[in-house]
Amino acid sequence: MTAAAILEGPVTAGVSIRPLLEIDGVSHVYRSALGTETTALDGVSLSVARGEFVCLLGPSGCGKTTLLNMIAGFVTPSSGRITVDGETVRGPSPSRGVVFQDYSLFPWLTAGQNVAFGPRMAGQGPAARRQTARELLALVGLPDAADRxxxxxxxxxxxxxxxxxxxxxxxxxLLMDEPFAALDAMTRAALQRQLLAIHEARSKTVLFVTHNIAEAITLGDRVVVLSPHPGRVAADVTVDLPRPRRRTAPGFNALYAHLADAIGAETTE
Structure with missing residues (x-):
């Protein structure tokens, strides 16, 4: 199939092959108060190169969010190891930015103050963090929203x-947990375009969780499919379609069908 190739490793055109993020044999077991155990992830191994945009795709219950939370440092793996830039993940860190589905903004702070919160905690001075907030709000298309x-x-x-x-x-x-899932289709498409522009401008490494096949194809350099119960890597697919990607582009629907088959989904999304 010309639209995708199954990879043995995370080699993507134009991206360094040295992994920034390495997930090595990671499993996670949830234990209830009654002593029952549920294996959310089982033996997941994955490498992400510096500057790569990787989408984690799979149905609800496949462990996508659990894996993201372990990379963020919010959840400790039951076994295995996660490293970022060679350092073992042992808890949250400013080196791993997280964007949640429900925004999680501080309602008592303005937009500018929300953006400046991390730099403030890191000890950045008032003038510098205001400048950081202005620059980043402009980058995301909200140059006049700092005081709202x-x-x-x-x-x-x-x-x-x-x-x-x-x-x-x-x-x-940058770790993103279905950040556009609650938005209408037009807003979602606009933010997808903006995220790709930011990714290109800042050369950020992005791990993006989604259950939307078309979104994964639109955004990702690679799409990693997780199977459910427990979550395992079912497929690791490189997307060789040129950007911008559209559903009518040659190869898009073939890749859509391939990924839908990998997760056992209907192809009517």
């Missing part, structure tokens, strides 16, 4: 602020 509170912003605007906030500490990797 989250309640005054639309869902798409809130998510732009959340992306700016995640970028404010200049993280090595």
């Amino acid at each position: 509170y989250p309640a005054e912003l639309s869902g798409g605007m809130k998510q732009r602020v959340a992306i700016a906030r995640a970028l404010a500490t200049d993280p090595a990797v």
Whole structure:
């Protein structure tokens, strides 16, 4: 199939082959108060090169968010190891910026103050962090929103602020957990385009969780499919379609069908 190639490793054209993020044999078991165990992930291994945009794709319950939370340092693996730039992940760090589906902005802070929060915690002075906030709000298309509170912003605007906030500490990797899932189709498409522009401008390494096949194809240099119960890597596919990618482009639908087959999904999304 010309639209995709199954890879043995994360070699992507134009991207360094030295992994920035390495996930080595990671498993996670949830234990309930009653002593029952549920294996969310089993033996997941994955490498992401510096500057690569990788989409984690799979149905609900396949462990996508659990894996992202382990990379972020919010959850400890039951076994295996995760490293970022050679350092073992042992907890949250400014080197890993996270964007959640529900925005998670501080409602009592303005957009500018939300973006400046990370630099403030890192000890950056007031003038420098205000400048950081201005630059990043402009980068995400909100140059005039610094003094507005989250309640005054639309869902798409809130998510732009959340992306700016995640970028404010200049993280090595940007972790995004279905950040556009709650948005309408037009806003979602606009933010996808903006995210790709930011990725290109800042050369950020991005790990993007989605259950939307078309979104994964639109955004990713690679698409990693997780199978459910427990989550395992079912396929690792490089996307060789030129950007911008459209559903009518040659190869898009063939790749869509290939990924849908890999996750056992209907191809009517």
